[in-house]
Amino acid sequence: MDASTERNLQKKYWKEHSTQLTVEEMLLDSQAAKLDLEERPEILGLLPPIHGKHVVELGAGIGRFTGTLAEAADHVIAMDFMQHVIDKNKEVNGHYKNVEFWCADVTSPHLKIVPASMDLIFSNWLLMYLSDAEVEELVKNMIQWLKVGGHIFFRESCFHQSGDHKRKMNPTHYREPKLYNKVFGECCVQEDDGSYSEFRLVFCKCVRAYVHNKRNQNQICWLWEKVKSVGPEGKSFQKFLDNVQYTQRGILRYERIFGDGFVSTGGIATTKEFVEKLKLKPGESVLDVGCGIGGGDFYMAEEYNVEVVGIDLSVNMISIALERAIGMKCAVEFEVSDCTEKFYPDNSFDVIYSRDTLLHIQDKPTLFQKFFKWLKPNGRLFISDYCKSAKEPSADFASYIKQRGYDLHDIDGYKKMLCEAGFDKVVAEDRTVQFSEILQRELSAFEKAKESFLIEFCQEDFDHIVQGWRAKLKRCTEGEQNWGLFTATVMTKSS
8 A cells, every 4th residue: 555545544534533523532432431531641650751841742633641741841742634633632722832733744754843852752542543664764753853862652552453433444553562662673873973873662561541441451552762872783681682582483482392371480380389379369469570471470360360560671572472462351461671670659569470580680689679669568579580509600500691691699699688678488499309300391391292393493493492401400400500489578668
């Protein structure tokens, strides 16, 4: 479809669905009033500070967000491509003297926004009404409009529609989130001074209002920051995970040995065993740090009727988890986020759960202090993680740790860090024997399933898994690598 046909189709679609200019029409859902009441403050609460800042709102519609943006920002450009829609916005929010109302199409080559003039670009349901080529071109323009340190926030419907309004035709592009991650993540421009700028992903997460009200994970929002870059070849730790250690192919390869939905030791069997220790009660809130592709989160939500927030630094992990969530109708919210930078209010969760993930975290004492604050009184902590013996590692094991970027501690040292963070009833168990038994079972089953594995993967993939498991078994047998299980409780908190 050429660009002109695409634009005409989208204009026809929105002309049909903007006759009343109501919230119900904008959300295209019979629950619009309830959803708007919950999602609007949620969306606005995710934005970076905008007091005194310059903001452009793309696809502003009737102004659901315009007024609140204007109350905080120094200057707002509210833009929409339908004249009667932007007129409605002006009717509602025209008393804000710091708002300019533009009837303009973001895909127009005549759209002029001064380079490096904006602190925040905000859009709520826009990119899904553009073609792939139009999205790519707009992203190149947006990074130019932003100041270094400025942000882009956008929210889209992915995979499938959410609203229940009937539509004669629907030209919306319900993309997979990974397309947006790719286009923004690969954007890198050279500035006039010769330096490079790129986007750093701050978060990518489900809209909680839709998870809670519709058990629907397909409403997804992103926050990106424009940052200086070393150039197109620059690599952050997040990019290392997604491009080296946890490529999409690599994740699916691991899933074949751990079992459907899992990338952690023992798969569903150890998940059932460990989750049972948590004594979960219906309605409790669980934070899963390093949730992987979501198998444990789906299990907890379905089996115990709890609400789960799963966070992971790997974009590829969360992308797969979101795909697996389609049609499951469970209270699981996923987010691409760095747990070391994440903020939650004190007393947010009943349980924090983490499986074989914190080995990536260099400053565990600070993270454990955050966990302590995030947990409610009587909250429970559960961690399984790779550990090492107290003795000096061999050259081979030291090389392995360095190559992976791991931060490993002996089990007693791990326990000490949890105690020093304030936790009570800290129990540290050496589960290395169990770990070895699981590794052996996984390896044996995997080798027997070689023929079916090679239908989807190659011999090199097979050899990689086998060699990795045999190396772990050897390190465990020699006493170098351990597997620690840690539980703790928050009994009291100082005022």
